[in-house]
Amino acid sequence: MPDRSAQPTYMRLLDPDALAKIHRLELLARGVVEGFVSGRHKSPYKGFSVEFAEHRQYVPGDDIRDLDWRVFGKSDRYYIKQYIEETNLRAVILLDASGSMRYVGQQAAKHDGRPLSKFQYGQYLAASLAHLMIHQQDAVGLVTFDTKVRRYIPSRARVSHLRGILQELSQTEPGEETALAPIFHDIAERAHRRGMIVVISDLFDNPDEILSAFHHFRYRKHEVLVLHVMAEEELTFPFDRWSQFHDLEVDSRRIQLDPRAVRAEYLDRVRQFIHKIEVGCGQMDVDYVPLSTKRSFDVALAHYLANRRGRTRA
Numbered sequence: 001m002p003d004r005s006a007q008p009t010y011m012r013l014l015d016p017d018a019l020a021k022i023h024r025l026e027l028l029a030r031g032v033v034e035g036f037v038s039g040r041h042k043s044p045y046k047g048f049s050v051e052f053a054e055h056r057q058y059v060p061g062d063d064i065r066d067l068d069w070r071v072f073g074k075s076d077r078y079y080i081k082q083y084i085e086e087t088n089l090r091a092v093i094l095l096d097a098s099g100s101m102r103y104v105g106q107q108a109a110k111h112d113g114r115p116l117s118k119f120q121y122g123q124y125l126a127a128s129l130a131h132l133m134i135h136q137q138d139a140v141g142l143v144t145f146d147t148k149v150r151r152y153i154p155s156r157a158r159v160s161h162l163r164g165i166l167q168e169l170s171q172t173e174p175g176e177e178t179a180l181a182p183i184f185h186d187i188a189e190r191a192h193r194r195g196m197i198v199v200i201s202d203l204f205d206n207p208d209e210i211l212s213a214f215h216h217f218r219y220r221k222h223e224v225l226v227l228h229v230m231a232e233e234e235l236t237f238p239f240d241r242w243s244q245f246h247d248l249e250v251d252s253r254r255i256q257l258d259p260r261a262v263r264a265e266y267l268d269r270v271r272q273f274i275h276k277i278e279v280g281c282g283q284m285d286v287d288y289v290p291l292s293t294k295r296s297f298d299v300a301l302a303h304y305l306a307n308r309r310g311r312t313r314a
Contacts, residue, residue: 010163010170013127015111018298022132025305027089027196089138090155090193093126094184095169096201098146102174105231108293116293118229119174122200124297125227129198130165132305134158139195140165143187144172147179155195180205184213194221202230207273211280224286228277232294237266 067078101119108115111124126142133140134157141155142165151168180201191197197217203210203226217224233239239259259266274290281288287308291300 010166012112013123013166013169014131015124015128015298018124018128018301019131021298021302022128022305025132025302025309026136027091027129027132027138027305028309088157089133090141090191090195091129091133091138091198092141092143092155092187092191092195093129093198093200094143094145094187095122095126095172096146096178096180096199097144097150097172097174098178098204099174099176100178100202100204101229103231103234105233105293107232109296111297116297117174118202118231118293121229121291121293121297122227123169123172125200125229125291125301126198127166127169128298128301130162134162142168143183144168145179145183146174146176149183149186150175152190178205181209181213184210185216188213188216188220188222191220191222194223196223196225199224199226200229201227202234203228203277207276207280210277211284214281214286215284218284218286224281224284226277226281226286226288228274228288228290230290230292232292235270235292237263237270239263 072078097119101122102117104115104117106115108117108121110116111120116124130140130142137157139155139157140161142151142153144150150172153165153168180203184199187197214224214226237259242256242258244254244256278288278290280286289304291297
């Protein structure tokens, strides 16, 4: 087995076990996308490719090889066959690098012997998806952010581009407070060609504002995939003794409390928050995927891709 410790640090984000689980899977766009390279995804541009789209009447100058002679035999009129051209996907991965993503739950899945924080979990998801998309000849970019965009790497399809994405992922550390909606609105304006937006975040912000930003993506004709990463403790609140809780985004915010006294209220608010996001995403045809760091990221990702492939081809 190769010695992973001898690899550059950024290459360790490409976990061999994870890649083995997803290498036979694809991340196909469900709608039309815009691109330059012939690929697997439907384009809004009609060419002469694989899947029939419609007929249009022949005009002088059209290639007679594209005439539909069967239609001519029935109608005595000349019609050209038009097809839906397939093209490459242009995707942008948005990775939340705010302070709350630093949380490491005691029940978190371990990788290389250590439990993963939400941010590390997101790093591995982003690296695996970037590898998958570039090796299926799609273009992928990366945005890391907290209260502002920390780094914006435009989408490229070259294999060498993957190294830059992995280096940025490995060098990024969770930082400040969260400002999701303004970041998403900003990216929606920057991403001119329709494609896919992949959001990896705990979504700790105002849900109405988040959904408004997702709507902005959809208005710009992007497909949106939301990987909602939370720690199992955030979902179940299993704490049972007086403890000091502190805000990972604002260190001065600390409070002593008995978790048993607030558990019911806390869990109810979490359920309402998740339900609102999930329902809002469903109404906009945004692919919402709840993920707990308790589950190994490679298993979760492979399961999602397999289900998506079934839905996309159905």
